[in-house]
Amino acid sequence: MDNSFRGAWPALITPASADGGVNLTALRDLVDYMLAKQVDGLYVLGGTGEGLLISAADRRSVVESVMEQVRGRVPVIVHVGSISTREAAALACHSQEKGADGVSSVLPVYMGGLEATYRHYGAIAAAAPDLPFFPYLFGGQIDATSLMKELLCRIPNVGGAKYTGPNMYEIAEIIDLGGDLPADRGWSIFSGMDEQCIFAAMMNAPGNIGSTLNVMPGPYRKMRESYEAGDAAKGIALQKQANRLTAAMIKHGVGAALRVSMKALGIDCGPLRLPQEPISPEREETILADLEEAGLAALAAM
Numbered sequence: 001m002d003n004s005f006r007g008a009w010p011a012l013i014t015p016a017s018a019d020g021g022v023n024l025t026a027l028r029d030l031v032d033y034m035l036a037k038q039v040d041g042l043y044v045l046g047g048t049g050e051g052l053l054i055s056a057a058d059r060r061s062v063v064e065s066v067m068e069q070v071r072g073r074v075p076v077i078v079h080v081g082s083i084s085t086r087e088a089a090a091l092a093c094h095s096q097e098k099g100a101d102g103v104s105s106v107l108p109v110y111m112g113g114l115e116a117t118y119r120h121y122g123a124i125a126a127a128a129p130d131l132p133f134f135p136y137l138f139g140g141q142i143d144a145t146s147l148m149k150e151l152l153c154r155i156p157n158v159g160g161a162k163y164t165g166p167n168m169y170e171i172a173e174i175i176d177l178g179g180d181l182p183a184d185r186g187w188s189i190f191s192g193m194d195e196q197c198i199f200a201a202m203m204n205a206p207g208n209i210g211s212t213l214n215v216m217p218g219p220y221r222k223m224r225e226s227y228e229a230g231d232a233a234k235g236i237a238l239q240k241q242a243n244r245l246t247a248a249m250i251k252h253g254v255g256a257a258l259r260v261s262m263k264a265l266g267i268d269c270g271p272l273r274l275p276q277e278p279i280s281p282e283r284e285e286t287i288l289a290d291l292e293e294a295g296l297a298a299l300a301a302m
Ligand code: MN9
Pocket: 011, 047, 048, 138, 164, 192, 193, 194, 195, 209, 210, 211, 212, 246, 250, 254
């Protein structure tokens, strides 16, 4: 049995209502849009999904709505990271109860250090013991490979990681840690830098999770397919094409660019949550013009 996840996963936006709450109707529309685009899974309430900016009660409603809307058609990993270990653990427990397929968490946000990380992740993973747990490896002063080795010893349900960094040697090392595990134990290392998806695929990363996949999941699916079919050159060409749009998004701020793109694609995800800068109508126009110039329509249609 293969318990591993794979493929192209959007780090789903969480549509906001005018007052900063959640627009659950738009959220359901967004889920349907992603399923129609044949994404392989959904990663909800992460950085892109503004999980840390949303109240715990609203985070629970988001999970419930997403699970209902998806109805088991693709796996869902819920990011439960929180400044409070207890709150993250309670959210993990709720996600398991509601049928999520995995939980994930950023490194401890405020109280860092290795031992604190073990305690934080240990408590979260133990609160959802039937689900694989995925550390979100991003930022922090950590040796990611040693951390993952140690977590494999300490946490029985660690199932992989979301690795958001540019170091393809390091991601390969972490992928290889799975080599010694029993065959029925899943080990899914997702790459999280959209700009590097194809290179992580070349290091055998089975999937990628990222913000720009809300707007253009197709190119990532196709670049992986091309590589796996033996056509690395085509995969690299697709990566470069996608990177033109990603670069334009980074220039304007990825959060703002995602909102503007999704609105142009027919789903109004509402305002960015505080403390992000609101998008003025003039800025929206400039951003959209730049994204269109960078190939938004063609990439989104793939
Ligand atoms: O992990 C996102 N990374 C961060 C997901 O939010 C730090 C990525 O999808 C980036 O937004 C993307 C553009 O730099 O690679």
